[in-house]
Amino acid sequence: MEPGWLLWGAAVLLLLLHVLAELSPAVGFVLRLGWYCLLCVLGSLLAVPACLLLNGGRTVRNMRIIKNIVKAFKYFFGLKFEVKGLENFEVEGPAIVVSNHQSILDMMGLMEVLPDNCVQVGKKELLYTGIVGLIMYLGGVIFINRKSTTSAKMVMSEVAKTMVAENVKVWVYPEGTRNCTGDFLPFKKGAFHLAIQAQVPVIPVVYSSFTSFYNPKTKLFTSGKIKVEILPPIETKGLTSDDVSDLTDRCYHTMRETFFVLSGRPSPSEQWGPDQPDVWCGTALLV
Numbered sequence: 001m002e003p004g005w006l007l008w009g010a011a012v013l014l015l016l017l018h019v020l021a022e023l024s025p026a027v028g029f030v031l032r033l034g035w036y037c038l039l040c041v042l043g044s045l046l047a048v049p050a051c052l053l054l055n056g057g058r059t060v061r062n063m064r065i066i067k068n069i070v071k072a073f074k075y076f077f078g079l080k081f082e083v084k085g086l087e088n089f090e091v092e093g094p095a096i097v098v099s100n101h102q103s104i105l106d107m108m109g110l111m112e113v114l115p116d117n118c119v120q121v122g123k124k125e126l127l128y129t130g131i132v133g134l135i136m137y138l139g140g141v142i143f144i145n146r147k148s149t150t151s152a153k154m155v156m157s158e159v160a161k162t163m164v165a166e167n168v169k170v171w172v173y174p175e176g177t178r179n180c181t182g183d184f185l186p187f188k189k190g191a192f193h194l195a196i197q198a199q200v201p202v203i204p205v206v207y208s209s210f211t212s213f214y215n216p217k218t219k220l221f222t223s224g225k226i227k228v229e230i231l232p233p234i235e236t237k238g239l240t241s242d243d244v245s246d247l248t249d250r251c252y253h254t255m256r257e258t259f260f261v262l263s264g265r266p267s268p269s270e271q272w273g274p275d276q277p278d279v280w281c282g283t284a285l286l287v
């Protein structure tokens with residue numbers, strides 16, 4: 001077939017998909033999310049050779065390459081980020097970054113602000129997403145088995161040692177799973193054990209609620225603005241394992257308050273997590 005016809009075919013297909021997306025929100029949602037996954041695959045196809053050629057293998061230096069590619073994704077979805085407090089990342093040496101986790105789209109928000117020398121903790125299932133898993137591996141993502149607390153704790157303890165030796169920051173989603181309910185889930189304690197074991201500061205990062213432009217339940221996915229705030233580091237020097245719960249509580253409350261301010265919503269009565277946790281995405285791999 002002639003290239004001219006192929007181009008025409010592609011243009012007509014795109015137009016058709018666009019019309020379909022406009023007519024049905026559900027179709028639009030699936031198409032946009034599919035397009036996001038495709039972008040991740042295409043981005044990885046570009047990033048894998050670049051990482052291997054420039055850095056030779058699994059290293060946090062690859063995160064720079066990944067970050068620069070992913071930062072272009074937002075333009076395809078009409079997403080805008082408004083970032084405050086980037087200077088709070090400028091701490092000497094390693095740290096634990098904790099942030100709220102609403103969706104797989106968070107990966108864009110993550111790369112928008114990611115400091116140098118910072119790797120994330122992710123569920124091991126992500127390794128099985130083909131080339132996307134490979135790029136995460138090459139970027140230095142630490143994979144944990146959430147189904148086994150013992151093995152997850154062992155991996156995290158090892159990380160406490162290496163992050164200091166290798167001067168890297170570690171980004172953890174302390175809710176432990178995606179949560180698009182417009183509130184926080186209770187925080188798991190791994191990140192805070194890690195910070196105290198390594199005696200490094202915790203830097204909280206908060207993303208405003210996605211619910212106004214993204215909601216998998218109602219099949220909503222439009223353009224939108226996300227406010228991001230990097231809060232001042234919380235020191236852990238001198239704290240012991242007895243202080244883990246207090247540190248967890250403190251971060252939870254500060255971040256939750258900031259979340260409601262950034263989302264322009266009044267804070268519901270102070271409580272530990274939502275009344276009825278509604279974790280719509282607990283078991284699926286991606287959506």
Ligand SMILES: CCCCCCCC/C=C\CCCCCCCC(=O)SCCNC(=O)CCNC(=O)[C@H](O)C(C)(C)COP(=O)(O)OP(=O)(O)OC[C@H]1O[C@@H](n2cnc3c(N)ncnc32)[C@H](O)[C@@H]1OP(=O)(O)O
Binds near residue numbers: 107120132136
């Ligand atoms: C170029 C284009 C490319 C496109 C493609 C993109 C590529 C982009 C590249 C890169 C981006 C990568 C993005 C990745 C994003 C991934 C996100 C996720 O996958 S989020 C899910 C996984 N993450 C977590 O789950 C962490 C948070 N979880 C924890 O920290 C937990 O605490 C965990 C897993 C360690 C344990 O889980 P428990 O469910 O058993 O939770 P508990 O209740 O906290 O722990 C049980 C008991 O153990 C103690 N414990 C926990 N950790 C401990 C420790 N280290 N030492 C001692 N005790 C500990 C606790 O204190 C608790 O005990 P007491 O209840 O207090 O008595």
Ligand SMILES: CCCCCCCCCCCCCC(=O)OC[C@@H](O)COP(=O)(O)O
Binds near residue numbers: 037040101128178281
């Ligand atoms: C099979 C080929 C398709 C691959 C396309 C995958 C593209 C999406 C990659 C985005 C990475 C974002 C990582 C992420 O956000 O993972 C979800 C986990 O944090 C939490 O998992 P869960 O809510 O507990 O299931």
